[in-house]
Amino acid sequence: MKQVNIGICGLGTVGGGTFNVLKRNAAVITGRSGCDIRVTRVATRQLRDDIDLTGVAVSEDIYDVVNDPAIDIVVELIGGYDAARELVLAAIANGKHVVTANKALIAVHGNELFDAAEKQGVIIAYEAGVAGGVPVIKALREGMAANRIDWIAGIINGTGNYILTEMRAGREFADVLKEAQALGYAEADPTFDVEGIDAAHKLTILASAGFGVPLQFERAFTEGISKVTPYDIAHAELLGYRIKHLGIARRREDGIELRVHPTLVPKDHLIAQVDGVLNAVLMDGDAVGQTMYYGAGAGAEATGSAVIADIVDVARVVASGSTQRVPYLGFAPEAMEDLKVLPMDDVQSAYYLRIQALDKPGVLAKIASVLSEQGINIESIMQKESEVEEGRIPVIILTHTVQERQINAAITELEALSEIVGSVVRIRTENFN
Amino acid sequence: MKQVNIGICGLGTVGGGTFNVLKRNAAVITGRSGCDIRVTRVATRQLRDDIDLTGVAVSEDIYDVVNDPAIDIVVELIGGYDAARELVLAAIANGKHVVTANKALIAVHGNELFDAAEKQGVIIAYEAGVAGGVPVIKALREGMAANRIDWIAGIINGTGNYILTEMRAGREFADVLKEAQALGYAEADPTFDVEGIDAAHKLTILASAGFGVPLQFERAFTEGISKVTPYDIAHAELLGYRIKHLGIARRREDGIELRVHPTLVPKDHLIAQVDGVLNAVLMDGDAVGQTMYYGAGAGAEATGSAVIADIVDVARVVASGSTQRVPYLGFAPEAMEDLKVLPMDDVQSAYYLRIQALDKPGVLAKIASVLSEQGINIESIMQKESEVEEGRIPVIILTHTVQERQINAAITELEALSEIVGSVVRIRTENFN
Numbered sequence: 001m002k003q004v005n006i007g008i009c010g011l012g013t014v015g016g017g018t019f020n021v022l023k024r025n026a027a028v029i030t031g032r033s034g035c036d037i038r039v040t041r042v043a044t045r046q047l048r049d050d051i052d053l054t055g056v057a058v059s060e061d062i063y064d065v066v067n068d069p070a071i072d073i074v075v076e077l078i079g080g081y082d083a084a085r086e087l088v089l090a091a092i093a094n095g096k097h098v099v100t101a102n103k104a105l106i107a108v109h110g111n112e113l114f115d116a117a118e119k120q121g122v123i124i125a126y127e128a129g130v131a132g133g134v135p136v137i138k139a140l141r142e143g144m145a146a147n148r149i150d151w152i153a154g155i156i157n158g159t160g161n162y163i164l165t166e167m168r169a170g171r172e173f174a175d176v177l178k179e180a181q182a183l184g185y186a187e188a189d190p191t192f193d194v195e196g197i198d199a200a201h202k203l204t205i206l207a208s209a210g211f212g213v214p215l216q217f218e219r220a221f222t223e224g225i226s227k228v229t230p231y232d233i234a235h236a237e238l239l240g241y242r243i244k245h246l247g248i249a250r251r252r253e254d255g256i257e258l259r260v261h262p263t264l265v266p267k268d269h270l271i272a273q274v275d276g277v278l279n280a281v282l283m284d285g286d287a288v289g290q291t292m293y294y295g296a297g298a299g300a301e302a303t304g305s306a307v308i309a310d311i312v313d314v315a316r317v318v319a320s321g322s323t324q325r326v327p328y329l330g331f332a333p334e335a336m337e338d339l340k341v342l343p344m345d346d347v348q349s350a351y352y353l354r355i356q357a358l359d360k361p362g363v364l365a366k367i368a369s370v371l372s373e374q375g376i377n378i379e380s381i382m383q384k385e386s387e388v389e390e391g392r393i394p395v396i397i398l399t400h401t402v403q404e405r406q407i408n409a410a411i412t413e414l415e416a417l418s419e420i421v422g423s424v425v426r427i428r429t430e431n432f433n
Numbered sequence: 434m435k436q437v438n439i440g441i442c443g444l445g446t447v448g449g450g451t452f453n454v455l456k457r458n459a460a461v462i463t464g465r466s467g468c469d470i471r472v473t474r475v476a477t478r479q480l481r482d483d484i485d486l487t488g489v490a491v492s493e494d495i496y497d498v499v500n501d502p503a504i505d506i507v508v509e510l511i512g513g514y515d516a517a518r519e520l521v522l523a524a525i526a527n528g529k530h531v532v533t534a535n536k537a538l539i540a541v542h543g544n545e546l547f548d549a550a551e552k553q554g555v556i557i558a559y560e561a562g563v564a565g566g567v568p569v570i571k572a573l574r575e576g577m578a579a580n581r582i583d584w585i586a587g588i589i590n591g592t593g594n595y596i597l598t599e600m601r602a603g604r605e606f607a608d609v610l611k612e613a614q615a616l617g618y619a620e621a622d623p624t625f626d627v628e629g630i631d632a633a634h635k636l637t638i639l640a641s642a643g644f645g646v647p648l649q650f651e652r653a654f655t656e657g658i659s660k661v662t663p664y665d666i667a668h669a670e671l672l673g674y675r676i677k678h679l680g681i682a683r684r685r686e687d688g689i690e691l692r693v694h695p696t697l698v699p700k701d702h703l704i705a706q707v708d709g710v711l712n713a714v715l716m717d718g719d720a721v722g723q724t725m726y727y728g729a730g731a732g733a734e735a736t737g738s739a740v741i742a743d744i745v746d747v748a749r750v751v752a753s754g755s756t757q758r759v760p761y762l763g764f765a766p767e768a769m770e771d772l773k774v775l776p777m778d779d780v781q782s783a784y785y786l787r788i789q790a791l792d793k794p795g796v797l798a799k800i801a802s803v804l805s806e807q808g809i810n811i812e813s814i815m816q817k818e819s820e821v822e823e824g825r826i827p828v829i830i831l832t833h834t835v836q837e838r839q840i841n842a843a844i845t846e847l848e849a850l851s852e853i854v855g856s857v858v859r860i861r862t863e864n865f866n
Contacts, residue, residue: 028579029579031764135577135724139572142571270706270727288566290728291728292726302722304720312578322755323753323755324755
């Protein structure tokens with residue numbers, strides 16, 4: 001049985017989980033891979049009591065791993081951008097395959113890294129970068145190979161989903177965020193999670209692997225959940241919708257939509273039922289229709305599970321000396337399309353609008369006329385006399401699908417009306433059809 | 434670009450879907466696979482107006498496909514047992530790789546076929562056999578490679594799930610079945626679907642690919658849904674459960690559980706929300722926890738999507754001349770364990786019991802005492818005076834997890850009591866924890 005040597009860079013949460021699962025399930029992993037997968041080197045700045053490194057060469061310098069001629073696969077788990085990029089480029093230059101859980105690295109530097117890896121004939125695998133332990137990259141690149149993928153929508157940040165789930169009980173964002181921080185679900189600086197940056201990294205990767213377009217993280221639109229209110233959550237529910245922080249990528253003829261924002265989704269759709277810290281990715285292929293992939297999007301061993309699945313895939317290549325490859329982004333480089341991310345003005349969506357109006361006759365007619373002039377059809381409208389406060393009443397409108405520029409124009413006009421107070425709240429809405 | 438030649442045997446629903454998607458999405462499939470995948474031969478007894486076979490050699494004899502030296506991959510879509518088995522064995526003998534959607538074939542003859550294929554070094558791929566277009570075999574064999582899989586539970590027959598979904602509105606089984614037949618969701622002879630045989634084929638395959646044990650369809654337990662009543666569905670809902678027709682495979686130290694039966698599942702679990710003809714497979718791995726895979730379990734193009742995903746995987750092997758293989762049942766033959774399917778008496782489950790009792794004092798105590806003597810703990814009990822009819826009252830009990838033999842013994846004792854009328858209704862219950 002061929003021995004395949006693994007070097008792990010970084011022994012934090014995911015590194016530790018990966019190491020421990022590789023050890024605990026060595027028999028299963030050998031049985032599945034047909035190779036003797038051995039961690040022969042680890043680079044870490046801090047040793048951990050819960051990890052037994054007996055028999056493993058340990059050093060502080062990650063380049064000891066990359067420069068060890070015996071290492072077949074470098075596992076990059078140090079995180080971050082620049083140091084990780086340099087590490088991976090060095091590993092590629094040394095002819096080593098790379099497995100990483102670093103979505104930021106792939107989303108931002110992936111085009112460069114894949115290009116370098118392609119020239120060297122080595123693999124970069126990144127299943128663990130999206131949706132943790134859920135094998136969604138494999139599903140997209142391989143399981144969906146027959147399909148033209150039309151769109152992808154994912155709950156791909158557990159922190160955000162936890163907060164929105166808890167807010168359904170009527171709690172405020174700030175209150176739940178504090179709790180999430182206490183529970184360790186959210187960082188001290190939660191920006192990365194709650195403002196959608198982490199989700200945009202993952203969405204960028206999903207879109208490229210699904211559509212065969214270059215990674216364009218810098219063009220992704222992100223809107224966080226910090227402005228979502230229990231009021232809007234409750235009223236969305238009354239209209240048959242739930243608010244989720246979704247990453248949405250849609251392939252259009254002239255480009256792709258790439259956007260992360262709070263989204264109303266139909267309550268009876270399966271993705272609306274995905275609660276707490278869990279992740280789910282829904283995709284639509286022209287042959288298969290909608291499929292969904294669900295599970296833990298984070299955690300030491302769940303993410304380690306995806307890292308190891310990649311290691312096994314790559315180990316099979318190493319052991320068989322095969323030139324067989326799944327293309328980095330699903331499509332062979334020459335089959336990639338240079339489709340650009342569309343500006344938000346060109347995005348197509350339905351919308352939930354909450355308008356604070358003066359409670360007097362004719363206001364509704366004015367609102368309807370502004371929308372109509374912009375070519376926006378109303379799907380449903382809700383206004384409750386019981387909600388009148390200081391002579392003002394909230395008017396909630398669900399629109400049909402239109403272009404975002406139409407809604408922007410309508411909102412500008414609405415906010416200019418003397419009968420409208422303050423800003424119009426706008427939440428995008430997806431019906432998945 | 435290397436050309437890979439495909440021969441399709443059978444041009445029915447799935448064959449037609451496969452052919453049409455291969456043609457429509459040729460550019461996408463070439464871009465993903467890196468090969469020129471061409472259907473050069475088709476064997477079919479009946480030509481179809483909706484399929485343009487221009488440029489394809491067509492014959493009635495499936496052996497024209499198998500014996501064509503130019504064919505690299507034989508796609509078996511004729512269905513059934515014996516003829517399909519002989520066809521696949523002949524293809525293997527001719528050194529051809531095989532892609533099939535035939536779960537019955539794999540569940541019943543898989544051990545023999547994989548053995549023959551292993552000796553010839555050819556691949557048999559069967560993603561389309563389980564859960565239609567959902568890439569669940571890929572998830573299990575590859576995505577979960579790091580995990581010891583502890584159990585698998587699936588809604589893997591769309592017909593049964595459609596019927597149970599419709600029955601939630603209070604309709605009787607026979608009534609919904611007729612409708613399903615009219616809609617084309619159920620066959621004229623629905624036995625295969627509603628009695629769980631089709632699901633048992635798929636479950637057999639999932640269990641073997643998950644646990645690394647030989648296929649043992651002949652030992653699978655099947656109980657159909659024809660005896661499920663709207664009454665039990667409604668009362669399960671009151672207790673917080675939904676009734677689904679589940680295939681359940683569980684790895685135990687001394688063997689595996691392999692069983693298809695109506696099952697109470699917690700209403701707030703995602704799998705309870707999978708309605709209509711859709712399929713979902715839930716699996717539990719020791720590292721990743723629970724993951725679920727959802728989508729269309731049948732249909733021409735959805736199943737064709739899975740057939741083509743397999744074709745692409747195999748085409749990569751053909752084009753690269755690689756010896757790289759994913760083992761047929763997830764584990765290398767020498768790593769397979771000869772774990773036997775346990776008899777139902779040894780299965781562990783919670784239970785829903787419905788007991789028709791005389792409405793008089795002391796009956797509940799007698800029932801409780803019978804259960805207690807068998808070591809069965811009661812999780813909850815429900816009895817409503819409003820349901821008394823002709824001096825009888827239904828007593829509904831949810832038990833903790835016990836061995837099936839304990840429940841069998843208790844039911845025998847209960848039915849012997851003079852205060853109990855008729856048979857005790859027993860439905861197995863899963864809490865997924």
